[in-house]
Amino acid sequence: MRIDSLPNPLVIGHRGAPGYRPEHTESSYRLAVALGADAVEPDLVASKDGVLVVRHENEISGTTDVAARPEFADRRTTKRVDGHELTGWFTEDFTWAELSTLTARERIPEVRMVSAGFDGTEGILRFADLVAVVRSAAGAHRRPVGIVAEVKHADYFASIGLPLDRLLAEELAALGFGTEPDAEPLIIESFEQSVLTALQARRVQAEFVYLIERSGRPSDLVARLGDAAPSYADAMTDAGLAALALEVDAISVDKAMLIDLGDDGGARPTDLVERAHAAGLRVYTWTLRPENRFLAPPFRDGADPAAVGRWLEEFVLVLSSGVDGCFVDQADLGVAARSAAGDRADHRDGAARPSDVGGSA
Incomplete structure (x- = not known):
């Protein structure tokens, strides 16, 4: 099934619905679909x-109860991953049988207190489990739901003998992607273009999306080229976008790259989406969240970072840039913003609040 069979712009449940439930749990994904997400996003490690x-990262002390499990105390270690030194517990040091005994917890409990109330109630998922959950939820709601x-x-995992391109290609084949005509619309994304190229070489059928940071350089290229590695900014020039269009289907960018904060204190869309579309690329953006901590300055309401700000104004502004999809922590808010953007209404006053389905964010 093609991506263009889904609505545009896509509302993508970022790690499920982590505004309401701990990220990457079954209930988080099911709630995202129930709240209207067109697709959901699992992060994959090995x-x-x-x-x-x-899991969002291979270091899992912040999103599971592993640090409180005495039987795993000796697994705590320090590693260098993508140029960053990290200390904690890493998925690649555990078998799945061991990981399956862990429970999930909220990553930012000081902001997501409602979600933190569900700590310890669910285990973590394999990719195969996630696919089964999406298929079940899509059937229950009688509509297609994509997987992003x-x-x-990937470069790090390949260096320790766990090539994610091979593991994912084999898993997708076993799950029927690329062979079943009614399989879920599939997008594969990464901050490392080399793994996307490797998956394409394995003839994986998907839309391939290159993730772009506001600054810095891709870790896979730094590993190969050092200081000569091109930056993410290089990819955002007209020439860079044209080159990317020959190799990937879309880019996915930090939402800040779509918001131009003027000297007058206002905000307007940048021309990035227009330029990327002209080059033949679709554009996604991450991550739309309603709390002041995550909003651009013109859209914050009060000084409490955890309080809900004028999220609808920011979401509509981002969507007005012409993006093809947005990642959201609360799918219902993304659906509301898409509707508001389509209506071209002014919601500066009296903006809606996060759905009572999941409680306040």
Whole structure:
């Protein structure tokens, strides 16, 4: 099934619905679909025995109870991943059987207190589990639901003998992607273009999306080229976009790259989407969140970083740039913003608040 069979712009449940439930849990994904998400986004890392695990990072002390498990105390270690030194517990040091005994917890409990109330109630998922959840939820709601799989730290995992391109290609084949005509619309994204190229070489059928940071350089290119590695900014020039269009289907950018904060204190869309579309690329953006901590300055309401600000204004502004999809932590807010953007209404006053389905954000 093609991506263009889904609405435009896509509302993508970022790690499920982490505004309401701990990220990457079954309830988080099911709630995202129930709240109207067109697709959901699992992040993929690997276990010691080559199982694809749905976690935002391979270091899992912040999103599971592993640090409180005495039987795993000796697994705490320090590693260098993508140029950053990290200390904690890493998925690649555990078998899936061991990881399956852990429970999930909220990553930012000081902001997501409602979500933190569900700590310890669910285990973590394999990619195969996530696909089963999406298929079940899509059937229950009688509509297609896409999967946006983000491949994390591919260069690092390849260096320790766990090539994520091979693991993902094999898993997708086993799950019927690329062979079943009614399979879920599939997007694969990464901050490392080399793994997207490797998956294409394996004839994986998907839309391939290159993730772009506001600054810095791709870790896979830094590993190969050092200081000579091109920056993410280089890819955002007209020439860079044209070159990318020969190799990937779309880019996905930090939302700040779509918001031009003027000297007058106002905000307007940048021309990035227009230029990318002209080059033949679709454009996604991440991550739309309603709390002041995550909003651009003109849209904050009060001084409390955890309080909900004027999110609808910012969301509508971002959507007005012409993006093809947005990642959101609360799918219902993304759906509301898409509707508001389509109506071209002014929602500066009296903006809606996060859905009572999940409680306040």
